[in-house]
Structures are given as C-alpha cells and as structure tokens.
Amino acid sequence: MSQSNDPPRLRTLGEGLPELLTHALGAVHDDTPTPHDVNQMRHKVWLALGLPAPVLPLPVAAPAAVAKVGTVAAAASKSGSAALAWIALPLAISGIGAAVFLQQRAHVRAEAPGSSNAVRTEFQKTPRPSSLPEVANVPPVAASVAISVPSATRALPVPAHPTPPQAVPTFGSEVSMAPMHTESEVALLSRAQAALAGNPSQALSIAGEHEHRFPSGTFAQEREVIVIQALVRLGRTLEARTRAEHFHMLFPGSAHGRRVDVLVR
Amino acid sequence: MPSENLGAVPPAVPRLITPEFDAVFESSSRFVWRVLARLGVARADIQDVGQEVFMVVHRRLQDYDGRASLQSWIYGICVRIASQHRRRHPGRRETEAASLLEQGVPCHQERDLEHVRAQRLLQATVDAMDQDQAAVFVLYELEELSMSEVSSALGCPLQTAYSRHYAARKVVVLAFQHQEQPKRQP
Numbered sequence: 249m250s251q252s253n254d255p256p257r258l259r260t261l262g263e264g265l266p267e268l269l270t271h272a273l274g275a276v277h278d279d280t281p282t283p284h285d286v287n288q289m290r291h292k293v294w295l296a297l298g299l300p301a302p303v304l305p306l307p308v309a310a311p312a313a314v315a316k317v318g319t320v321a322a323a324a325s326k327s328g329s330a331a332l333a334w335i336a337l338p339l340a341i342s343g344i345g346a347a348v349f350l351q352q353r354a355h356v357r358a359e360a361p362g363s364s365n366a367v368r369t370e371f372q373k374t375p376r377p378s379s380l381p382e383v384a385n386v387p388p389v390a391a392s393v394a395i396s397v398p399s400a401t402r403a404l405p406v407p408a409h410p411t412p413p414q415a416v417p418t419f420g421s422e423v424s425m426a427p428m429h430t431e432s433e434v435a436l437l438s439r440a441q442a443a444l445a446g447n448p449s450q451a452l453s454i455a456g457e458h459e460h461r462f463p464s465g466t467f468a469q470e471r472e473v474i475v476i477q478a479l480v481r482l483g484r485t486l487e488a489r490t491r492a493e494h495f496h497m498l499f500p501g502s503a504h505g506r507r508v509d510v511l512v513r
Numbered sequence: 514m515p516s517e518n519l520g521a522v523p524p525a526v527p528r529l530i531t532p533e534f535d536a537v538f539e540s541s542s543r544f545v546w547r548v549l550a551r552l553g554v555a556r557a558d559i560q561d562v563g564q565e566v567f568m569v570v571h572r573r574l575q576d577y578d579g580r581a582s583l584q585s586w587i588y589g590i591c592v593r594i595a596s597q598h599r600r601r602h603p604g605r606r607e608t609e610a611a612s613l614l615e616q617g618v619p620c621h622q623e624r625d626l627e628h629v630r631a632q633r634l635l636q637a638t639v640d641a642m643d644q645d646q647a648a649v650f651v652l653y654e655l656e657e658l659s660m661s662e663v664s665s666a667l668g669c670p671l672q673t674a675y676s677r678h679y680a681a682r683k684v685v686v687l688a689f690q691h692q693e694q695p696k697r698q699p
Contacts, residue, residue, distance in 0.1 A: 285559070
C-alpha cells in the first residue's frame with residue numbers, strides 16, 4: 249500500500265531503469281516458499297510451543313494411498329458388504345497415515361546438517377514404556393533446598409541423592425543425540441520440549457544447558473515453562489509451584505501465564 | 514511432601530495456540546519466509562529463523578495494539594530476528610550465494626537466465642547494503658508497505674525511513690547500471 253507522500257516505487261519508474269533491474273523487480277514475488285517449507289516451519293513452531301503436531305494437508309506422494317482408499321471402499325460398497333467397507337476404510341486410512349509418516353520422516357531426515365535436529369524427533373512417537381511411572385525413579389526432593397532459593401535464573405535444582413543412570417526411552421534417546429554447540433537457542437528448547445514427554449529429567453537437563461548457554465536468551469519464558477512442566481511430570485510439585493510463582497514475578501502478563509497456572513494447579 | 518503427586522497424571526495443558534495465532538501463522542508464514550530470505554538469512558536457516566519469529570509473535574501477540582498493521586508489526590520482528598541471526602552467523606549467506614553461483618543455472622532459455630541473474634544481483638546488492646537501508650528497501654520496494662508502515666515496523670522516524678530509502682535506492686540503481694555498462698560499450 250502506498251500513500252500520497254511516498255516516493256514512487258522503482259518498479260513504477262519503467263523507462264529510466266536499467267533493464268536488468270526491471271527484470272529483478274518484476275520477479276520478486278516468484279520467490280515464494282513451497283507448501284513443504286511452510287509445513288516444516290509450522291511443525292517447528294508448534295513443537296517448540298509444546299503442542300501436538302498440527303494436521304497437515306496430504307503431501308503429494310499420498311495420492312496413491314488415497315486412490316487405494318477409494319478402490320478398497322468402492323470394492324466394498326460394490327460387493328454390497330457394508331461391514332467390509334467399515335473394516336476396509338480404517339485400514340486404508342491407516343495406510344495413508346503410514347505413507348504420510350514415512351514421507352515426512354524422509355523429508356526430515358533429508359534436512360541439511362546445520363539445521364535443528366529437534367524436528368527429527370517430532371514424528372518419532374515411539375510408545376512410552378508401559379511401566380513408566382517415571383516419577384517412581386525420582387528420589388525424594390530436598391524441598392528446603394529447592395524452595396528456599398527460588399530463582400528462575402539460578403541453576404536447576406539438583407536432587408538430594410544422585411540418580412542412577414536411567415534407561416532412556418527410545419523417544420528420549422533420539423532426543424539425547426550429542427547436542428551440537430552450534431545449536432541455536434530455539435533448537436535447544438525444541439529438544440527440551442521433545443524430551444518432556446518421554447524423559448522429563450532430560451528435559452530439565454537440556455533446559456539447564458539452555459540457561460547456561462543463553463543466560464539472557466530471547467526465550468527464557470519458554471524455557472521456564474518447560475522447566476515447570478518437567479518438574480510437574482517428575483512429581484516435584486512444590487518446586488514447580490515455587491518456580492511458577494517466580495515466573496509470574498519475572499514475566500507478569502506473560503502469554504504463558506495461564507498455562508503455567510494450569511500446570512501447577 | 515513432593516510425593517503427594519506421585520503417579521498423578523499431570524493436569525491437562527490448555528490449548529496454547531489461540532485461533533488468532535493460527536490465523537496469523539496462516540496469513541503471514543509465506544511473507545515471513547520471503548522477508549527473511551530477502552534480509553540475508555541463508556535458505557538452510559530460514560525455517561529455524563522463521564520458528565524464532567513466530568515464537569516471538571506468539572508471545573507478543575497479546576501486546577499487539579493495532580496501531581501499526583499486523584503485517585508491519587511482524588515485519589519489525591523479522592527484521593530484528595534476521596539481524597540477530599546475521600550477527601550470530603556472519604558470512605553464512607555469502608557462502609551459500611557463492612555455492613549457488615558455482616552450481617550454474619538450470620535454465621535453457623536466455624530469458625530465464627537473465628531473470629535469475631537479475632534476481633541474484635538484486636539479492637547480492639541488498640545483502641551488501643547497510644542493514645537499516647536494506648530493511649527499508651525490502652519493505653518498501655519489494656514488499657510494498659507504505660512508508661509509514663515501514664517506519665513503524667522499524668521503529669524509526671518517518672524522515673529517517675525516507676532518507677534510508679533514498680540511499681538504498683541509489684545503491685541498487687548504481688549496482689545495476691554498473692552491471693549493464695560493459696554491455697553498452699562497443
């Protein structure tokens with residue numbers, strides 16, 4: 249949008265411009281991201297905010313699977329067997345799901361090595377161990393230590409007793425790949441967020457690393473939310489509440505405030 | 514005792530992303546991507562930097578007061594994040610540009626080749642420019658915001674935006690004139 253006092257834009261000058269510049273200005277909007285680029289970015293944002301991956305439109309490779317759905321369902325309806333259709337449809341849909349999953353996974357694997365490795369985890373939803381009360385492995389917390397010095401900027405609370413090395417769930421093991429020191433602030437947080445579901449202790453540790461590497465980072469609020477969530481998952485409720493109170497002191501009116509309240513309620 | 518919560522299912526986390534944020538992402542993800550590319554973020558980094566932009570957008574959306582257009586408000590965030598990124602990774606874009614040039618151009622028609630050459634020259638000129646001037650040039654000439662939107666996105670007085678635009682435009686026109694001069698000589 250242009251206003252009356254604004255100078256004329258270069259592309260409107262026409263004649264007086266070098267021809268090459270006219271070409272360049274005429275083609276500026278040709279350079280747009282592909283739907284895949286946008287979806288990848290959406291996944292990263294949603295992952296970093298701790299939300300389930302959004303539903304994506306079907307990728308290009310899926311039509312074969314879609315056709316399969318049509319064929320199977322049509323065959324079922326032709327045969328007049330409603331029951332068969334009801335059985336076949338979910339099977340075919342799960343086929344699409346698998347196709348989409350594999351394609352997305354392939355895309356993610358094909359990413360440039362310099363990019364965040366956090367996204368690598370987002371499709372790898374291996375089931376959590378069935379006997380998982382991860383809280384059961386957590387030693388009792390020295391509440392006095394953890395609560396008496398509440399500070400969002402101090403080092404993360406250390407358990408009173410050293411925790412024996414835990415068997416890391418598959419989900420976490422992917423997450424715990426050797427972190428690169430060049431890893432960006434957001435990539436580090438995404439890794440912490442991804443670790444939350446399967447291994448909250450590790451999420452705490454990664455959040456601690458974030459605090460150490462980015463003491464005045466842009467995403468301190470998001471780190472604190474991850475820490476509070478991890479503490480809740482570990483059953484360290486009192487620490488979580490203290491941290492939540494501190495969060496409100498440090499970031500009054502934060503967009504994450506309500507979420508923090510619900511977490512420690 | 515912390516054990517009071519042992520075995521308890523963590524409380525349900527409320528839906529963090531409001532429909533407004535969804536809508537903002539849908540409507541602005543493409544131009545965020547485009548602006549980051551124009552502001553000198555290497556292609557390989559655009560998704561990560563875009564992620565940072567939207568995390569900031571999400572956090573600050575409730576503070577958006579509507580005085581500037583949403584688009585120019587998001588542009589302002591893009592400019593700041595892109596600037597931080599370039600400071601953290603100096604030379605990254607240049608390396609990418611060099612490797613692109615080495616790859617050659619997969620075009621068979623001279624016209625396409627000319628377009629690609631023109632775009633690369635424009636990008637190289639903007640990359641080499643003073644960052645403040647580049648931001649004004651990108652927002653005004655390429656993204657076609659009004660000057661008042663540009664000044665509000667960049668947080669600078671309107672007159673400053675005008676003078677940066679004037680300087681940036683001069684640099685761009687000179688770069689292209691310089692490029693065409695050898696062709697005109699007999």
